[in-house]
Amino acid sequence: MDTLLLSRIQFGANISFHILFPTITIALGWVLLFFKLRFSATGDRKWMDAYMFWVKVFALSFAMGVVSGITMSFQFGTNWPGFMETVGNVAGPLLAYEVLTAFFLEAVFLGIMLFGASRVKPWVHTFATFLVAFGTTMSTFWIIVLNSWMHTPQGFELREGVVFATDWFDIIFNPSMPYRFVHMMLASFLTVAFLVAGISALRMLWGDKGEDVKSALRVGIISASALIPLQILAGDLHGLNTLEHQPAKVAAMEANWETGPNVPLVLFAIPDDETRSNKFELSIPNGASLILTHKKDGVVPGLNDFVTADGEVRHPRVAPVFFSFRIMVGTGFAMLALSWGGLVLLRKYGAGKMPKLALFAFCAMSFSGWIATLAGWYTTEIGRQPWLVQGVLTTKAAVGDVPAGMVLSTLIGYLIIYAILIVVYIFVITYLARKATRGEPYSIRRYPRGGEASVAPLQAGA
Amino acid sequence: MDYFGDPNVWLPWTFAALMSFSILIYVVLDGFDLGVGLLMPLANDDEKDRLVASIGPFWDANETWLVLAIGLLLVAFPPAHGVILTALYLPVFVMLLGLILRGVSFEMRAKAPIAQKPMWNFAFFAGSLLASLSQGFMLGMYIMGLTWTLPHVAFAMITAVFLTVGYSFIGAAWLIWKTSDELQKHAIKWAKGGIWGLVLGIGAISMATPFVSKRIFERWFDFPQILYLSPFPIASGALVIFLWWSLARLPLKNDRLSWTPFTAAVGLFTLAYCGMAYSFYPYVVPEQITIYEAASAPESLFIILFGTLFVLPAIFGYTLLSYYIFRGKATELRYD
Numbered sequence: 076m077d078t079l080l081l082s083r084i085q086f087g088a089n090i091s092f093h094i095l096f097p098t099i100t101i102a103l104g105w106v107l108l109f110f111k112l113r114f115s116a117t118g119d120r121k122w123m124d125a126y127m128f129w130v131k132v133f134a135l136s137f138a139m140g141v142v143s144g145i146t147m148s149f150q151f152g153t154n155w156p157g158f159m160e161t162v163g164n165v166a167g168p169l170l171a172y173e174v175l176t177a178f179f180l181e182a183v184f185l186g187i188m189l190f191g192a193s194r195v196k197p198w199v200h201t202f203a204t205f206l207v208a209f210g211t212t213m214s215t216f217w218i219i220v221l222n223s224w225m226h227t228p229q230g231f232e233l234r235e236g237v238v239f240a241t242d243w244f245d246i247i248f249n250p251s252m253p254y255r256f257v258h259m260m261l262a263s264f265l266t267v268a269f270l271v272a273g274i275s276a277l278r279m280l281w282g283d284k285g286e287d288v289k290s291a292l293r294v295g296i297i298s299a300s301a302l303i304p305l306q307i308l309a310g311d312l313h314g315l316n317t318l319e320h321q322p323a324k325v326a327a328m329e330a331n332w333e334t335g336p337n338v339p340l341v342l343f344a345i346p347d348d349e350t351r352s353n354k355f356e357l358s359i360p361n362g363a364s365l366i367l368t369h370k371k372d373g374v375v376p377g378l379n380d381f382v383t384a385d386g387e388v389r390h391p392r393v394a395p396v397f398f399s400f401r402i403m404v405g406t407g408f409a410m411l412a413l414s415w416g417g418l419v420l421l422r423k424y425g426a427g428k429m430p431k432l433a434l435f436a437f438c439a440m441s442f443s444g445w446i447a448t449l450a451g452w453y454t455t456e457i458g459r460q461p462w463l464v465q466g467v468l469t470t471k472a473a474v475g476d477v478p479a480g481m482v483l484s485t486l487i488g489y490l491i492i493y494a495i496l497i498v499v500y501i502f503v504i505t506y507l508a509r510k511a512t513r514g515e516p517y518s519i520r521r522y523p524r525g526g527e528a529s530v531a532p533l534q535a536g537a
Numbered sequence: 538m539d540y541f542g543d544p545n546v547w548l549p550w551t552f553a554a555l556m557s558f559s560i561l562i563y564v565v566l567d568g569f570d571l572g573v574g575l576l577m578p579l580a581n582d583d584e585k586d587r588l589v590a591s592i593g594p595f596w597d598a599n600e601t602w603l604v605l606a607i608g609l610l611l612v613a614f615p616p617a618h619g620v621i622l623t624a625l626y627l628p629v630f631v632m633l634l635g636l637i638l639r640g641v642s643f644e645m646r647a648k649a650p651i652a653q654k655p656m657w658n659f660a661f662f663a664g665s666l667l668a669s670l671s672q673g674f675m676l677g678m679y680i681m682g683l684t685w686t687l688p689h690v691a692f693a694m695i696t697a698v699f700l701t702v703g704y705s706f707i708g709a710a711w712l713i714w715k716t717s718d719e720l721q722k723h724a725i726k727w728a729k730g731g732i733w734g735l736v737l738g739i740g741a742i743s744m745a746t747p748f749v750s751k752r753i754f755e756r757w758f759d760f761p762q763i764l765y766l767s768p769f770p771i772a773s774g775a776l777v778i779f780l781w782w783s784l785a786r787l788p789l790k791n792d793r794l795s796w797t798p799f800t801a802a803v804g805l806f807t808l809a810y811c812g813m814a815y816s817f818y819p820y821v822v823p824e825q826i827t828i829y830e831a832a833s834a835p836e837s838l839f840i841i842l843f844g845t846l847f848v849l850p851a852i853f854g855y856t857l858l859s860y861y862i863f864r865g866k867a868t869e870l871r872y873d
């Protein structure tokens with residue numbers, strides 16, 4: 076394998092590992108704020124118990140996100156020097172704004188949010204929680220702006236092969252940014268909704284009868300069932316936006332080789348880049364035309380349009396895009412079925428008497444958000460190939476001149492440590508759930524609510 | 538006023554200053570918390586918890602300065618970023634591995650089953666060690682001009698050891714300030730054991746740097762520069778003597794002066810760092826690329842500078858707030 080492919084795999088591995096944790100912290104920050112505000116409003120202890128359990132998951136995920144994120148900031152220079160040399164004038168300020176407006180905010184207030192509850196007034200602690208949640212969302216915004224600009228670049232001019240910014244409004248509000256941002260935020264909230272529901276279901280299966288667990292399960296199921304239809308709608312709109320700006324990606328998602336009307340929706344196939352055709356195709360007539368153009372005879376772009384006269388392929392490899400798109404959509408519909416089914420059962424039996432089978436199903440789907448999110452990112456990122464910045468810079472032109480052996484050995488190093496860390500992460504979350512189920516108290520301190528006189532914190536052992 | 542008139546001159550200069558400043562803050566702040574990690578094996582089980590507690594609320598933010606520094610290099614001097622990081626590919630990888638290991642074990646040692654705690658304590662130490670050694674190694678390679686020859690690598694290995702000992706020193710100085718009783722006495726002992734590394738490290742870099750290039754030699758030793766540069770070594774020497782003196786006498790009654798070793802250590806790091814910055818200016822890649830050649834387009838730098846002017850004071854404000862909230866001796870880390 077050559078440096079280019081290895082570098083792509085390495086970047087893919089690093090960012091796949093990284094995105095798992097922000098996907099959790101982006102939404103979990105807001106969920107924690109919700110728990111905290113419910114507690115302030117009702118004074119009901121269960122909300123604080125829920126907060127205390129999930130804040131541990133948050134702290135753990137945040138740390139994983141920070142350390143894997145530092146890796147990302149170095150990858151640009153170590154593996155992709157051509158990226159910043161060509162588009163640094165646009166990418167640079169966007170990344171700088173992410174660090175300045177988001178990273179410091181979240182990192183500093185995280186300390187106060189985690190360890191400051193006994194040292195500051197309740198409202199300051201709540202406000203710190205808000206700032207952490209706000210910081211993670213700001214960080215999402217800036218990085219999505221940059222990523223979207225790489226898909227749908229505008230507001231720049233090329234001088235001697237280097238990109239210069241001409242209109243920052245156009246750069247920030249590039250055509251795919253609003254869709255991608257909404258799609259990612261919803262993905263994060265769905266991931267957390269299923270994680271909260273799944274871990275709560277696990278604790279119930281282990282026999283936890285706590286009110287905090289029931290409430291968390293309710294919050295998870297209700298928010299999941301409310302958000303998943305919105306996500307399907309947002310995904311559809313995002314797809315139409317992609318059809319307009321990156322038709323080659325849509326052609327690969329649909330495994331459609333020839334441009335034309337009445338294009339079928341391919342349910343399953345094995346796309347073959349060599350013969351440029353699909354094997355074992357199973358499809359619904361006119362389906363793709365209907366979905367993408369809302370007309371039976373609507374014209375859908377085909378992959379063969381993206382081969383130049385001298386035979387250079389300017390579309391992505393079809394199979395990875397095709398399959399990851401189907402994994403994402405399939406997971407999404409499984410989420411729809413389970414969350415709506417769960418909602419019906421919740422109304423019928425209540426959170427305390429959910430049927431075991433449903434609890435098992437939620438357990439099994441705890442990390443379904445990760446699968447859908449990763450599959451979605453693979454669809455959009457592999458779908459942009461061979462471009463790194465659509466129409467401006469190819470991936471090949473940006474790769475660094477590092478020996479393949481060096482990239483391979485570090486890649487193996489990363490993969491080993493990531494594999495271990497994923498196992499440890501999931502193990503520790505279930506271990507925390509097990510410990511909480513055994514009823515070890517979260518705290519011996521009485522939490523003051525906003526407005527009440529705060530009581531002196533009890534020292535451990537006192 | 539021509540100097541301030543041309544944005545192609547003062548913008549790169551400003552960004553070089555901002556970047557150097559972030560690296561300095563990173564070295565001092567993450568220096569002390571990496572140093573605390575390095576001291577882990579020397580502490581007993583109860584002390585280990587307090588070591589971690591002393592840096593708990595701060596380490597996330599401390600590492601963010603690294604992201605800012607590398608981010609500024611990336612956004613303000615893109616070609617230099619590529620050259621430096623591809624040259625330092627392997628040490629960067631080792632450092633990242635160390636930082637990952639460290640950050641993860643920080644959380645895990647408190648959350649994983651108690652039987653695994655010694656393992657995570659070790660991972661915390663090992664991660665701190667890998668990160669410190671590789672940073673020292675990169676420092677040495679940078680001074681030697683980023684070329685991989687045997688003498689350069691040998692020099693970089695020496696700076697790796699010295700920086701690591703230097704970090705453990707500033708970590709111990711932090712602990713003298715943030716802890717009390719037995720642990721504080723231990724920290725004083727550790728600081729005494731670490732100060733030689735700092736002195737030798739600063740000495741080695743100061744000795745070696747001028748001989749790497751004639752340009753740097755002349756910058757320091759030509760008359761009259763040597764006159765107004767003389768406060769650097771003199772002040773450094775005074776700080777070292779002060780440290781020696783105070784470490785021999787601490788702890789004092791009522792915890793008097795317990796903050797001074799850390800402050801003096803910060804002073805030493807700062808002086809050494811400023812000396813280095815003076816040596817290498819105007820180069821961002823030693824003897825190859827100047828900050829003016831590597832700088833991004835002025836219009837892009839303007840946009841960043843504009844934001845920075847508003848945001849940086851706010852960052853300082855809430856960073857100070859955080860240190861103020863967690864002032865005093867380190868107590869047990871609790872979420873409630």
